[in-house]
Amino acid sequence: MFDYHALAPELIVGGTLMAALLADLVLPEERKYLVGVVGIVGLVAALFPLLTLGFCEDLGFCSGATERVMFGGSYVVDDFALVMKGLFLVTGVISILMSVGYIESERYYQGEFYWLIVASVTGAVVMASSRDLITVFIGLELVSGPAFLLAGWRKGDVRSNEAALKFFLIGVLSAAILLFGMSLVYGLTGEITFEGIRAASATLADEPAFVMGVIFVLVGFGFKISAVPFHFWAPDTYQGAPTPVAAYLSVGSKAAGFVGLLTVCYLAFSEVASIWGPALWLLAALSMTIGNLTALKQTNIVRLLGFSSVAHAGFVLVPFAMAASYDAEGLQSAFFASITYLLVYAFMNLGAFAVVIAVAAKTGSAELDDWAGLSRYAPVPAVLLAVFFFSLAGIPPLAGWFAKLVMFRAVLGGTGAWGAALAVIAAVNAVIALAYYARVVKTAFMDPVPATVPLADAGAPIAPALVLALGVTAAVVVVAGFYPPILSFFGDAARALAFGG
């Protein structure tokens, strides 16, 4: 029968969804924030089975194999899946914390808002364990569906309408492309599980229809991780959507896309790496360069973070782009580097968006000009802004430097001119990125305060939930910068997937 221990995180999150929906039904309007509390409690509760599963043997719950294969290989709970589930749950908790003050101030369908975030996280949790085409696709739909709706939450705002519509149309298009690619792959291999596809695909590398299938699958996931040239929706959507939703999209939904892309490439298409290797190289190089160059010209902080998240998607892809030419050891180091980068990126980007929410409450906008001289009247948010932006730029001793270090180590570990060329492109881009991150910090600390800001109520304290979100992310970014093993331990655990591949 079912392995209830292995499925416990999904069952708890699913139960939380039902509980939150009931809570929303019975709670009076002024208590709707309690739906968010239910969501947070549920997501945190789902973290515990992850621990008991991860340290199963040490705790004496089980012996022998730690990898649990269920449903004929369709659903696997291994260390990689546990790490990614943990990341998704924590992202969900921080996103809800960021939303509480923000969405409460508009008194706008709070209960449903939190509920949809938890629903989207549920999809991401399912995706982390998916090892067949059907489950991975449905998981991705459960991640995106609620996100489309959340992007349009500010119904009265034309920007938000545009954000949701653009995101929805692009999302539907990418889902169609992905599904078409999957149908070609299934038609040619006759297999639905990644393991079966890998076994059946060894002779198919020269089959045109199979190549098209693989490329379509890459394109479909490319939209989800907003890699160039499939990125154009991201900055518009981030800017128009409510800021906590933009934060969730740039971390949770993007990481879910990465999980899908990495598991499909590694486990299903590992025999045909000659097809996706060069394609990912191109995606990585273009995403970094175009993302960073466009970010240089932005005057709105949220748009700037949108383009910077496009560039970071490129950095995460860098180790994978060379994976096709690696041996088993190189593959593991590529996996370690990408997952570690993703973990670090998640915390610093969520933190950066939390700062944007905190500061926008004082300045009334996310335009860079209005942020001038921020340190004079809001010193704490200004310092946190510097922390997260310098971390995103990769300056020691903040966590971002370690992510960049493992990324360069993985790409230089391989041999050949292509790897070296990609490393050079990544290095140039790291410098470009520093320019625009530093410009924001310089404006906040050095420039004179404009006449229109701060707002009259700028002295009001930041919402306690937002303070908690800022505190957690800042603590992780600073501590992981001084002592990287607290995050790289999880990246290390995720190497497990490379053994299976």
Added chain:
Amino acid sequence: MSFTDWITDARNVVFLVIALVMVGAAVVVVATRNVVHAALTLVVALAGSAALFVMLGAEFVAWTVVLVYIGAVVVLFLFGIMITRAPIGRDSVRLDHVRRWPAALIAASVFGVMAWSTTAAFGGEEISDGVLKAENIGDLLFSRYVIPFEAVSFVLLAALVGGIVLARKDPDR
């Protein structure tokens, strides 16, 4: 196989008729200037695809196409048109786009590449004549594919909750 051999098989004649009707309907969908006609012709195209699934022995998929696409999606289209554009009929706003010829070129070349590569891959293969029964699908859904099945039900619930929030009139506060 010569064309005479091909055409004397009754199944191929049925396929040819259905396929031609589908292509014709699909062209009308994009070419007509009346939105309601486009939606109704889409019914014909979708019914044709359901008929093709019946020919392949996938009757459950065929009925799903009828129920979901013809029964729900197209009706939703018509309701959408009815609610948003009061004068139903020939539309004064042109439905096409200035870049329709480049778009048509790209669509045609994508079709060419797909047709070539799929016929090259599956050309001479005959599928085994197993008829897929709804009973088997039901068994699979509740055993092996129970996780995606439950996930889909959350997708629908999320669409319901979010759709109501976005569509409803805001109460005065």
